[in-house]
Amino acid sequence: MKRFIIHSSFLILVSSFIASCSPANPPAAGDDADVRAFLTRYFSTWSAQDMDGYGACFHEQARITFLHQGAPQTQGLTDFLHGQKLGHATASVPMNEVPTDMKILRDDRTAQASVRWKLTKGAEITTGTDCFTLIKTPSGWKIMSLVFYND
Secondary structure: OHHHHHHHHHHHHHHHHHHHHOOOOOOOOOOOHHHHHHHHHHHHHHHOOOHHHHHOOEEEEEEEEEEEOOEEEEEEHHHHHHHHHHHHHHOOOOEEEEEEEEEEEEOOOEEEEEEEEEEEEOOEEEEEEEEEEEEEEOOEEEEEEEEEEEO
């Protein structure tokens, strides 16, 4: 009987712990429209060369990492945005990047997203993946971390 009481107490403790870790008001299953809209805006502002709108997608403390042949190259937001502006300014033809697939895991405060994309630059096409960590702020979703790579 004592073993049953300990076992029952343990189950109650574990159940309470799991319940306390769950978000208070989790979004309904499949309800990621706001995150999808945010990510779509992220790609459209970049493609439109709207660097103010693009920069506004990031939290000021964001870190951005490009994986080049498996080696990470990490930048802060200021350096990253400067490089993106230069990339557009020096491109011989306009560049357009669109998401082709989004996988989103989220709760009411954070989200993680893996987004496959296609970059078109004239006749050249590059594909790759962006892995985002997002936080919900009073002004909406913001990117805290972006890790990306080309195929």
